[in-house]
Amino acid sequence: MITIQARELTRTFGTFTAVNAISFEVHRGEVFGFLGANGAGKTTAIRMLTGLLAPSGGEAQVAGFDIKHEPARVRERIGYMSQRFSLYDDLTVRENIRLYGGIYGLSDAEIAARGDRLLDQLSFADNATALVRSLPLGWKQKLAFSVALLHKPAVVFLDEPTGGVDPVTRRQFWELIYRAADDGTTVFVTTHYLDEAEYCDRVSIMVDGRIAALGTPAALKAQLNAKDLDEVFVRLARGAEQS
Amino acid sequence: MVSFDVHDGELFGLVGPDGAGKTTLFRLLVSLIKPDSGSSLVLGLDPVRDLWALRRRVGYMPGRFSLYTDLSVRENLEFFAAVCSTSVEEGYDTIAPIYRQIERFADRRAGALSGGMKQKLALSCALVHRPDILFLDEPTTGVDALSRREFWDLLDSLRASGLTTIVSTPYMDEAMRCDRVALLQAGRILAIDAPEAIGARFPRALFGVSVRERSTVLNALRQFPTVASAYPFGDTVHVSDTRADISESVVMQELEAHLRHAGFSDIVITRIDAGIEDVFIELMGVPQGAVAA
Numbered sequence: 413m414i415t416i417q418a419r420e421l422t423r424t425f426g427t428f429t430a431v432n433a434i435s436f437e438v439h440r441g442e443v444f445g446f447l448g449a450n451g452a453g454k455t456t457a458i459r460m461l462t463g464l465l466a467p468s469g470g471e472a473q474v475a476g477f478d479i480k481h482e483p484a485r486v487r488e489r490i491g492y493m494s495q496r497f498s499l500y501d502d503l504t505v506r507e508n509i510r511l512y513g514g515i516y517g518l519s520d521a522e523i524a525a526r527g528d529r530l531l532d533q534l535s536f537a538d539n540a541t542a543l544v545r546s547l548p549l550g551w552k553q554k555l556a557f558s559v560a561l562l563h564k565p566a567v568v569f570l571d572e573p574t575g576g577v578d579p580v581t582r583r584q585f586w587e588l589i590y591r592a593a594d595d596g597t598t599v600f601v602t603t604h605y606l607d608e609a610e611y612c613d614r615v616s617i618m619v620d621g622r623i624a625a626l627g628t629p630a631a632l633k634a635q636l637n638a639k640d641l642d643e644v645f646v647r648l649a650r651g652a653e654q655s
Numbered sequence: 656m657v658s659f660d661v662h663d664g665e666l667f668g669l670v671g672p673d674g675a676g677k678t679t680l681f682r683l684l685v686s687l688i689k690p691d692s693g694s695s696l697v698l699g700l701d702p703v704r705d706l707w708a709l710r711r712r713v714g715y716m717p718g719r720f721s722l723y724t725d726l727s728v729r730e731n732l733e734f735f736a737a738v739c740s741t742s743v744e745e746g747y748d749t750i751a752p753i754y755r756q757i758e759r760f761a762d763r764r765a766g767a768l769s770g771g772m773k774q775k776l777a778l779s780c781a782l783v784h785r786p787d788i789l790f791l792d793e794p795t796t797g798v799d800a801l802s803r804r805e806f807w808d809l810l811d812s813l814r815a816s817g818l819t820t821i822v823s824t825p826y827m828d829e830a831m832r833c834d835r836v837a838l839l840q841a842g843r844i845l846a847i848d849a850p851e852a853i854g855a856r857f858p859r860a861l862f863g864v865s866v867r868e869r870s871t872v873l874n875a876l877r878q879f880p881t882v883a884s885a886y887p888f889g890d891t892v893h894v895s896d897t898r899a900d901i902s903e904s905v906v907m908q909e910l911e912a913h914l915r916h917a918g919f920s921d922i923v924i925t926r927i928d929a930g931i932e933d934v935f936i937e938l939m940g941v942p943q944g945a946v947a948a
Contacts, residue, residue, distance in 0.1 A: 449800075449801055451769060549672075572797075575796070577673065578671070578840065579827065581672070604797070604798070609889075610890055611889055646800060650801060
């Protein structure tokens with residue numbers, strides 16, 4: 413089953429083509445790494461796939477809905493988390509859960525039940541009334557991820573989710589990602605940590621608005637005869653600079 | 656309470672996650688805050704007593720973009736030169752290898768530069784008064800892999816010129832490009848050494864395990880009674896065993912039998928060398944049970 417299908421998806425700003433006819437599909441329960449240099453078009457592509465920005469050309473379905481004609485339906489069926497913005501610092505853990513549950517249209521009973529389960533799974537029950545500001549960064553990120561899954565979205569978009577956290581917390585975070593994927597949630601993740609991209613089932617690498625490579629980490633390494641994804645990435649991105 | 660020395664001409668890395676204390680340590684060493692206790696000497700000067708003498712001789716690039724976004728590239732450079740009672744012309748030779756890469760944008764507002772160019776401008780501004788020591792606080796955070804690599808190439812050329820440089824980073828792989836690194840966690844130093852030597856501090860034999868059914872292999876390995884540590888590294892799990900008196904090949908055979916019995920396929924187990932990240936995790940001392948949060 414396919415949860416994300418993009419065909420010739422394009423976005424231009426004036427004369428500048430930020431996303432240039434990209435086509436790909438992501439399967440249910442897949443962990444898909446969406447990589448690219450700064451300015452390669454990743455953010456524009458994600459804004460289209462999350463129903464925030466209309467495409468200039470091409471089309472895409474996310475969670476069964478068309479991003480151009482049904483962007484509100486798309487937004488109901490996805491979760492989103494980024495390093496920069498996710499939870500409200502001035503609200504407690506429980507208040508954040510209630511707020512996001514409400515935004516995604518869950519009933520009070522559902523919010524209470526799922527909130528309890530979430531706190532239990534993260535062993536956070538003792539911190540339910542703590543202000544998010546007071547939590548360590550790693551906790552915040554794990555909480556933000558779980559909150560993004562509260563309404564059981566078909567796809568969760570993670571934008572640089574693990575920036576700045578210690579190596580153990582990063583790994584705990586990836587265990588949460590795998591668990592979500594095992595439960596059938598499709599995970600769409602961007603990262604600048606190329607070693608982290610090796611955790612993905614498949615990765616795509618955007619260069620100058622196009623998808624320059626797409627495949628399993630092992631296949632991409634074999635294809636470019638590279639020792640790791642960092643080398644794959646640098647070679648593709650550098651090729652673009654020189655052209 | 657941290658104690659360490661950095662040698663003349665060294666490229667010294669402070670490696671650790673957010674909250675480890677990297678920025679606070681920098682602010683202490685460049686005289687922006689005072690220590691509660693203890694002391695330091697930078698270029699033989701005390702950052703508390705001799706702060707004005709010291710400030711003229713250090714270059715400091717703070718973590719966040721610290722330039723004036725409404726001034727042009729050239730104006731920013733002139734400002735930082737003037738603050739240090741010098742001129743762009745006097746400092747030109749020092750900044751040339753970096754500044755030449757952005758010089759064609761000299762009239763552009765700093766706020767309109769790309770991330771990589773901002774970073775090069777900030778580095779030029781930190782160098783324009785020809786400092787004797789350079790402090791770079793997370794210069795590559797949020798920057799893509801190619802720009803990061805190019806930035807480290809610049810640091811290599813600064814090292815070749817003999818400039819002492821202290822750089823902080825949350826990226827473990829960048830530690831490999833330093834002469835020596837200090838691993839920092841929660842305000843203390845876990846280890847200081849040459850990056851190649853740090854891997855050797857891992858206290859047990861380390862094995863890389865990969866299987867086809869990778870989402871469940873971690874728990875299966877942790878259930879093996881004598882497994883001391885099991886952490887995912889991309890498509891491989893790094894595993895060590897508590898028993899020092901058993902030969903490595905026996906451990907590998909037992910792990911393989913355990914996984915095969917648990918229904919895993921395409922099992923590949925190899926002896927591997929520990930890297931900085933393995934050692935960092937080990938020295939953090941997280942109990943194994945805390946992992947599956």
